[in-house]
Structure formats: C-alpha cells, structure tokens
Amino acid sequence: MREFAQLLIAGLSTGAIYASLALALVLIYQSTEVVNFAQGEMAMFSTFIAWELIDKGMPFWAAFALTLALAFFGGVTIERVIIRPVEKASVLTIVIVTVGLLLIFNNLAGGIWGFQLKTFPSPFPSGTWQVSGVVISQQSVGVFGVALLVMALLAVFFRFTALGLAMRATAMNREPAELMGIHTTWMLALGWGLAAVVGATAGVLVAPIVFLDPNMMQGLLLFAFAGATLGGFESPGGAVLGGLLVGVAQAMIGNYVSFIGTDLSLTVAMAIIVLVLVFKPTGLFGQAAARRV
Amino acid sequence: MGGIWQRAHVPSLAWLGVALLLIIFPPWLAGGYRIFQFTFVVIYLIAILGLNIVTGYNGQFSLGHGAFFAVGAYVTGALMFHAGAPYWATIPLAGLTAGVVGFLFAIPALRLSGLYLALATLALAISVPQILKKWESVTGGVQGLVLTKPHSPIGALTSDQWLFYFTAVVALALYIAAWVVLRSSVGRAFVAIRDNEVAAEAAGIPIARFKTLAFGMSAFYAGVAGSLSAFVVAYVAPDSFDFLLSLNLVVGMVVGGTGTIVGPALGAVFIEFLPSYSQDVSRAAPGVVEGVVLVLFMYLMPTGVAGFVATAGRKALSLVRRRTADHAAAGPVTPTLADQEPRAGPGEGG
C-alpha cells in the first residue's frame, strides 16, 4: 500500500508538470484554434531568459515577473509578425510555420546558451514531507498548486470575462466575432501573448525539476499534448486532470504491468489516448460539439 | 484542387516528359554522392505522394507517416537480414504490411477529425520506434540491422546509378497508379469526403470504407518508400525514423503544394536539400536557418510552390485576358484554398 501511495505521488508530481504545459496548449487552442508546435520551445526560451536574469543577479520573483512580461510581448509580436501573414491560409500552413518556429527557438537557445545542462533555482523549498512513510516533495506540491491556480484563473477568464469570451468567439468563428464589434486580429495576438505567459510560467515551474536545456520541452510537450487530448482541448480543468492522469498511468503501468515494462510505458500511454479518443473524441471533459480543423 | 487532375491532361504529359528527363540524365552528370541524394529525393517523393492521398485528397490530417515508412523499412530489413530475401522481392510485402497497419490504424481514427486525428497519428509516430526497439529478435533493437547494399545487375551502371533508376521506376509506377486512382470514382469519393463529409454521406458514399481505404493506400506508399530507403542506406535503425521524419514529410507536402501533381516532387527536393544548405549558411545554428526558410516559404507561398506557380500563372493569364477581352468578363471560379470558401452548413461545425 505504501508502495502504491508512493508511486501515486511520483505519478502526480510528473503529471503536474504535464498539466502546467497542457494549460498553455489549451489556452492557445481556445483563443486561436491553432495547435502551436513551438509552444514548448517558446516556454523553454522564456525560461532561459529568466535563468539569464537570475544569473545576472536579479532576485527570483523580479526575474519571473520580467520574464512573464517579455513572454507576453514576445507572444504578441510573434502573432503579429509571423503568424499574421499566413492566418488566412490553411491550418496545415500555419502548423508548418509553428514547426519553423520550433526549429528557430530550439537552435537559437542552443546557440546562445549551449546545450549543457543548467540548474534552475526553485521558488519552492527543496525539502520533503513524510506522511506515514510516504515521501512528498514540497517542490512537487508547489508545482501542483500553481498549476491549479493557473487553471482556476483561466477558467474564470474564459467563462466570465468579456475579453475571455471575445477571444473564444474569435477562435471559433471570426466573421461573426467581427460582427460583434470584436477586433479579432488583436484577440489572436492577445491569445498568443497569454499562451506565452502560461508557457513561461510552466517552464519556470518545471525547470528546477527537469533541469534547463534547449531540449527540455520536447519529451514534455508530447505528454502535455497527451494530457490536453485526454482532458479535451476545451477545458482548462480537463487539461490539468488529463495531465495528472497521464503521469499516474505512466508510473503505475511501468511498475505493475510487468509484461509491458517501463520501456513501453510511452507506447501504452499513447494507446490509452487513442482509445479514449475513440470513445470520447473530444476528450474526457470536452463538449459534445465535434470540431473541424 | 481535385479538378487539377481532370483538367491536366496536356500539362501532365508535359510533366511526364520533364520527369523522364530528370530520371534519365542526373546519374550521368553527377557523382555517387549526388546520386544518393537524388535517390532520397525520389524516396521522399513517394512517401509525400502517399501522405498527399490521405491529407491532400481525403482531408485526413496525418502527422505519423514516419511510422508507416518505418514499418516498410523494417519489413524489408528483416526479410533481407534474417531470410536473405532479394531486395526487390521485399518491396510489395513491405508496402502491403504498412498498408494493412495504416488500414487498421484508420479504423479507430475514423472517429477523429482535425486536431485529434493529428495528435493520434503523432502518438503513432512516437510509439513505433519504441516498439521497434523492444522487438529485438527481429529488428535488431537499437543497434538496428546492417544490410547488404544491392549490386547493379547491369555492368555499365554503378550500384548508385542502378538504385536511382530502380527507385525512379518504382516512383513513376506509383505516380501513375495514384493518378489513375485519384481520377477514378474512388478519387472523386476521396475528394467529396474531404470537401464535405455530410454531403458525401448524403450522396451515398460509404465514408468509413473510403477513409480507411485512403489511409491504407497512403500507408502503402509510405511503406514502399521506407522499403526502398532500407536497402539504399543498407541499414535500418530506430533512430532513422524519429518523429522528425514524420514532420519532414508534412513539411515536404505543404511546401510542395498540398493536393497537386508536382507538389510531392518539389517538397521532396526541399526536405532533402534544405538541411545541407542550412548548415552551409550557419554551422553554429543550422536549425535557425532552416526555421527561417520554412517560415519565409510559407509566408511567400502559403499554398506551396505548386500552388504559388498555379496562382501566379492564373493571375498572369487573367491579366492577359483582361487586357484583350472586355473588362466585365469574369474568369472561372477557381479558389486556390478550400478554406477560403464560405464554411458549408450552418452551426454544426462551431
């Protein structure tokens, strides 16, 4: 039982990492209906900026705030300068542009900061709590807490604020959104900016755990995709729960299903996703309406 | 877009001529290493052609064709390595195996569309190398399988030249096959489903059957491409079929021009040569160059090279017409992007 609880905790800690990045994916999808393949690399780049600021002697929270501001500005700029010219083209074209961005950010970070591992200071204490023999790391609890907080903020934003509704309306159907008097082009830019902010938050949160290097997000992003898919791209709550589920499933399957073994846990995670999609195509928490891309 | 096939009899003959010239001459003009590159262009061309069938003509978004490519490569690799099969004999089986895998995968994928289908195929692309690693007795695990490079049966040709002609002939045959299928009622069904699934179903087209067929056929092409790559490289290993391969195929398809005749060829040239030229520009960060080129390409030619040429051609044509004929005369309705047409059907799509 203790073993099970410890694995559950380990799975939840990993899951919280997936969840925080999945939130950024949900955000960009909700506000632009684009899947941004560069999302992880943008988050990584922001995290490097935070690292550089801290390395230059700035206090952690000041560096964090400045990084979020830069990320927002960067996200808006990318939308206005790079995505804008192709926004009327097909989804495939936009996907390819985000792939281009992925290559650029990854290699740029490597060129500037190198590919060697960097440690990143954690805003949370590095200690642990022991609850009847089960070890819980305070850092993981911190990541978990922030992910929940971001989730709550996003849910409120998208459901109850005029700006949030306007962003969703723009993503769903631009023409009628414009008929509502919404400046849709700015909504899209705003969506990119906010997604960059959430991504940067996720990056700064997870960097102390997975360490900082230009490739830190590549594996992560896949599982975040999985989490977002599982929960449904429609709901921030779903993304968090989906991310946690993927993390727990990975830890459990590797340990308890011996004939599969840990080396196939990835494959199994992917298979679960496909199965979930088959029976609930919009994810566990998505709404009924099917979507076209 | 589908109309191009119908309207293109004369241009397609011209393209056939160009293709033949491109097939016959390069091996005599270039060294072995260049021929190897050209051979890979042909291999990518076949895979992109396959991807085009399912994505360009049937509207199903796949980010996982590297998986079918890998299946084809490993069928050939395993047959050559373990059973000593001659390389040419493995190709049909490699294609069919990949096709069956694609068909089976398409069954659950039927329920998915757009983004979710893309993610499911992405999952496939990531899973397949893992399974290959695990299945060590057949696949050689991470170390892969070292194969014997085929010799040329014709004395006048080097092994490289022979392999180029061999792959080129396979490609030509597959090109013609695709052309025939896409012009037939099957191809029209593919396109009808892409343009409006509800309308296609109402018209009595069995959606499930044609969607799985398109996926299977597409995977067959990717499998054949993989099979060819296995003996051209004379080595198969999981590292050769990472997610970047799948992504590259999509890039090739889009850059060349989705759903066009010449698109796959242009796209194949692009993905084969871009990395080498990028590192000539910047050794420090070739990825930045690659990314920038990719973004610029999409910026300048959002419908791919083929789409761009077609649009430019049309514009030039209508300019000439406008000068000569009455300004009121309107050109034919030929939207370049399905997406620019008003969305069909109220509401449901959201």
Next chain:
Amino acid sequence: MLEIRDLVAAYGPVTALRGVNVRVPQGTTVTILGANGAGKSTILRAVSGLLKPTHGSIQLDGERIDRKSAASIVRRGISLVPEGRQLFTALTVEQNLRLGAFTRSDRRGVREDLLRVYDYFPRLRERMKQPAGSLSGGEQQMLAIGRALMAHPRLLLLDEPSTGLAPFLVRDIFQIVSTINREQGTTVLLVEQNATLSLSIADYGYVIETGRVVIEAPAHELRENEAVRKAYLGY
C-alpha cells in the same frame, strides 16, 4: 439614413454586384428581394464591412463607411444577423448574448436590453445556460436576432432569417422584427427570398437580379406588380 451608391463588389474573380443603389430612410423597414445568387447577401456583407466593395460608396448618416472595418461599423450602430445564424455554438445562450453587447460599456443599458431580448424571445430565457449548438433551428434564429439587438443598433440588417424554418416560426419572427421596428424605432434592412412575408412588414422594396436592381417601389406597389408577383409571390 443609409445610402448605397453605385456599389460594385466581387468575390475574387466573380463579380457579384454591378452598380447597386439602395436607400434606407430612418425608421423604415426596407426589403431586398431576389433569387438565390442574385447578390442580395453581398449588399449586406458590404454594408457590415465583411466585404470591401471594388467601386461605389456606402454612407451612414452622410459618413462613408465602406472602407471601415466590421468591428468599427458595429460601433456606429449597424448590426447584422448573418445568413446561417453564425452562432458561437460551443458557448451558452447567455454568453452569445453578452458577446452581442461586446462594444458597450453601459452596464445598465446592457442589462435592460438583455431583459428585453428575453421578453421578445421567452424561449431563450428558458435555455440561457445551454450551449447555442443545442438549440433548435428556430431558437437559433431567435438567438441570432437577440444577439444583434444586444448591440443596441440603429440599423438592423437581416440576411434570410426564414431559411430552414417552419412557416409558423417564420411568421413569429417577422412579427417580432416588425415589433422591434415599431417599438424601438430601429431601422431594418431585410434580405429575403420569402417575398410575401417580407413585403407584408416592409415599407419599401428592391428587386435585384444578377447584381443589378431591376425594380424598386413602395412595398404595397410591389405586391401589386405583375412581374414581381409571378417571379416571387407565386400567384
């Protein structure tokens, strides 16, 4: 109030309007009749800023609006109920209505208008927490009109509101449009294929064919017009 002069518009290479003149005086209901593809909807798209005309002008109270963006035209008091409703199907009824008032900052006015819309369409009040996509066709049309009203427009544009609806629903909706025109003084420009009904509530009508106005007259005259009767009224 609205003055369209010599309007030419095209979709890519296809010319849809070839010099149209339409006037909509303050407080009236004007209808544009015509067959499918005659260019009726194109006029509304141009007025609401979704389509930039290639030639001609559109003036609202003397100000040219044909180069303005759709968003800024809404702010000038023109609301379009688009063809096919174009609702935000994943959002609730209430969220759709609130988006309709996106440009407004007078909270009290918005609340009053929301209540008024619920009074016009009691069905919407019953379903305010449901996603718009789950409504029936008639309810969706009500929501589309309600959403446009939430902007508190001076000029309401309606594009084929009767499409796909049962006859009794169509009558209800036209009734309400006419009520809105009367009670609130909202000017209405209505594009329809159902000539009988639209002429019954309109003051003035235009008939267009292949991008040109072929007949224009007060509504009661059009109802008597031989050609119009044959072509559009079916008797």
Next chain:
Amino acid sequence: MRGYRWLTVPVVIAGVLLAAACGSSSKSTTPTQAPGGATAPAASSSPSAAAAPQCNKAPNQTEGVTATEISIGNTDAYSGPASAYAVIAKAEDAYFKWVNDQGGVNGRKIKFTSLDDSYSPPKTVEQTRALVEQDHVFADFNPLGTPPNTAIRQYLNDRGVPQIFVATGAATWALDHPKYPCTIGWQPNYQSEAIIYGKYLLANRPDAKVAVLFQNDDYGKDYLKGLKAGLGAKASQMIVKEESYETSEPDVSPHVTTLKNTGADVFIVVATPKFAAQAMKAAAQLDWKPLIIDNSVSVDLNTMKAAGAGADGVISAAYLKDPSDPAWASDATVVQYKDILAKYGSGADPNNVFNFYGFAVADTLVQAIKQAGQDLTREGLMKAADNMNYTSPYLLPGITIHTSDAQKDWAPIEEMQLEKYSVAKGSWERFGQVLEGAVR
C-alpha cells in the same frame, strides 16, 4: 462507422500485446554467458595477434593528403535532440586550428570538415559520402554515435577510408575490428566501465542487492551487459531490479521510486547527465541512501551540483582529467587546454568535459598521424592506430592509449580509475588502483 468502433479495442490491445510479447521473447535470444563471465558475441571472430587487420582497400591511398595539407572529415549532431554533442566537433576544430598555427603535423596542416547529421543514420550516410566523394577527405575522424557509425562502417571499409577513433562507447568497434579493419574506437567502451564496477562490487560489497536504472538503448544495454560480466556468476543473485527509462520522459523519479521499493542497497545509474542528476536527486528526496554508482557519462560538476545532496559519496570511474577539478588547475595539459580553447574556441566553456574530450581525441589523431610518418597513407594511418602505445597527457596518470600490447583486443583505452564525489568539497577524489576492464 459505428460498427467499426468496437473493432478498435481488440486492434489496439492486440498491438500492444504483440509488441510486449515480441519484446519478452527477445530475452531468450540475448547472448548467453560464456564461462568466465564475459559475453561472447557471435558475430566477432576472436582476436589474435596473428591476424593483423589491414585497411588497404583504398585504390588511392593518399587521397586527401598533399605536401601541405591533410583533409579530415567528421559528422556530428549540430541539430536535433543530440546537439549537446556538437561541442566535441567544435572543440576538435579549435584544437586543429591551434595545431596548424604551430606548424601542423609533419609539416602538413589539418583541414577539418565537420558536417551535421542530426544523429540520423541515413543523413550520416549522405554526409559521409559527401565528405568522401566530394570533399575527398583522407579519413573520417571521431564521427558521433553508435547507430550513425554503424550505418557508415561498411561503406568506409569497402572504400578503405579510415573511420578512426569513433565517438561511441559500444563494444563492437573493438570486437569487430578484425572484420572492419578501417574502423577503430577510442574511449573505454561502456562494457569495460561496467565490468570495472562489477569487479569493485564483488570485491567490496559481495552481498549487495543491486538496482540498475538504464537508458533504453545500446548504451544502456551495453552497460548492463558489462555489469553482468563483471559480477560473473553472482550477477543474477545480486541484481534485484533492472529498470529502463526513455529519453522522452521528462523526469525519471517514478522509476527511482520503483527501485527504492526493491530494498536494494546499491543503485547503479546508467543515464545521461540530465537523467542521472534527476535520479541521484530523487534518491535523496525519497530518503533512500544506497551506494550510488554513476556512470562516467554524467560526472561533470554541473551534473553533480544539479543532483544536490544525492551526489554525496557517489562513486564513478574516470579516464580523462576533469578540467573543472581544482586538483588539475595547475596541470600543464589542462592549463594549455584552457589557453587554446580561450583563443580558438570562440567562447566555449572550458568546464564542459566534452571540450576536453574533443581535445584528447584530436590529440590522439595527431599522434597517430605523426606515428604514420612522412609518407602518409590510409593503410599507414590505420597501422599506426593499431600499434599505439601512447601516454596521452589528457588521460589520468597510469592510463594509456595502447593497441600494441600482446592481447591485441583493439580497444585503445580500457582502464579507468574509481573516484568518489564529495558535496562538501564539490569535487571528485580518485581512489584505489587503475582498474582494467577488457572485453573479451
């Protein structure tokens, strides 16, 4: 469509089961243990002093060599997931520039052409052919990675082009050298190192319960193989759990949880830096205090610092001097390395061990070229590589590069020395004798 839906479950499950089943069946086909504990790979012929390999197939033995220049090629991952290793090729470039400014080797300057293969075997083949057929390089030096090197081995041997001092620690480069005479490795192979750990455990902790975390690829599996060879007959009794991870996983701590639960008191970490740091850190966080043995791939001070408290008392093995270790701060070779890197390395980090590795292997190449003499041929270069007895100043004292010894096992470096890390001091301390881990 609906009818198809239920087919999905069996199809997906069957797929996973099939994959799993195939995986487990493969276990029976892994090489069996030969008496004496060493693995006996079937493919390699047993090396003997009599059969000296000859790399003499090249029709043009001096291609790429002029009176003033030697053209050397290389492939490395400048892009893609393995790009951390591109530092090596850049360091080699810096080193050769310095050599050239010193007058070159035997009066010839080295022209170094390094191309990007993004660690993808087909790309490696393409780039290597470009190097050989277009740039006409004399030799392919230190190309990166086991799969990429495997992909080009046959080609280079058919052409008689030296594939010299490859940047991988697989055992095959030494074992199969007689079959591929133009190909030779350099660094101690993974199996050698693991044999050393096995021997150490047998001697010092014979009753240990050993848990292993390894990367699921050739590198991880080679270590596992070597460890079993080193433990010999007691291997199956001592190793209580082998747990593998994939590089796509973000955090390996769930695996560490599993390993801790086995009650093991020795934890062997076969992981690249990021994952090794995570594993050591996780062990400390879980309050698990086994003897940790960390593979030499991940011993740079950055990694150890990242591991935090978990790094204390960790044991590893080394063969190179560590440029970040204060103990070597005044060592002439390390000082010179830092000077050269500062001048030619365009801002490279001297504490990055990959830079030092690049210098060390490049220095060995220069040594081999010198040894091959004024009349440089491809056959001559490989003959020199096959007959080295070189005390490289980059290696730890007591460790040499030797292929000329009687055993002729074609592994240039196969000795290492154990070392222990202290968090308080922030450095490694070597202990005990230099140990030998030859793979036979």
